[in-house]
Amino acid sequence: MVNTYSIQQASTITQVSKHTLRYYEREGLLTIARTASGHRRYTDDDLGWVRFIMLLKRTNMPLPEIARFVRLEKDGHDTINKRRTMLEEHRIALTAHIAQLHTYMDALDTKIDYYSDVNNELLDCVQDKVIESNTSTNGKRNEEAV
Amino acid sequence: MVNTYSIQQASTITQVSKHTLRYYEREGLLTIARTASGHRRYTDDDLGWVRFIMLLKRTNMPLPEIARFVRLEKDGHDTINKRRTMLEEHRIALTAHIAQLHTYMDALDTKIDYYSDVNNELLDCVQDKVIESNTSTNGKRNEEAV
């Protein structure tokens, strides 16, 4: 009734290496049932967890904090508010991170614009080394100052 | 005329540790002039470079690639097109990265919405453990499936 998968299958399905799946289990991010002989059997729920872990990881949540979240989950329904709060705080951090990247993007654009300008000047000059432009504010001296 | 700074001052100004400043120099990201006694003297240009390096780094450019960029700069004006291309490609990668983060944000929001829903249901139920909701699609079994 309930589908189960070997670690190999789980790895193929989730695109997470077997090594990493075992590692996550050691770190307390997963708890996987075993066969009589000790082999891991992943359920669909487990795969859902793996996917969720990957989501948190890709959005910069460190493994220990993911483990903390997982522990709360195991502690039952009375931790739901705490878990939601964690996710909401994580959401805020992610928003801030994205905003930060946008400011970096702006700085990068400024830099790229500068390079385009320099290039256009070069097209006008034809010559490679411009000796008498030392009074210009665009001289080589400050080429890389941000 | 030209301001110069000790590594301590450069560190304070740029907020980059002395250790890291020396490390960057070892890795070819910086080339800093020395006093007769061998002490580093950072110019304003150098500080500009440090800031630029930090920008590239914060936008996920690995140090070896930053080093490659710096080497091009040293090779002179004829590498300007190459450098601009590098920055433009970097910009594209950053754009893609930000877009990716947005899709993760959506997934996170979905998850948070789910938690809110579960919480509202609990408010209706009052009881902690709901035994007969096993036919519901929102039962505990799939709580974490994404």
Next chain:
DNA sequence: ACTTGACTTAGAGTCAACTCAAAGATTTAG
């Protein structure tokens, strides 16, 4: 029955990017 491949574990190795330590020379404040 036997081989091939998948599974297990504990523990070691890797990588990027720092981060620190030790030993010793130099500079600066009083």
Next chain:
DNA sequence: CTAAATCTTTGAGTTGACTCTAAGTCAAGT
């Protein structure tokens, strides 16, 4: 002039997140 602070170098240690190895057990196909 000397003590305290700073500087240098080489090389080792740290952190997070894997990634792999070795030694051995288990399962499936012919």
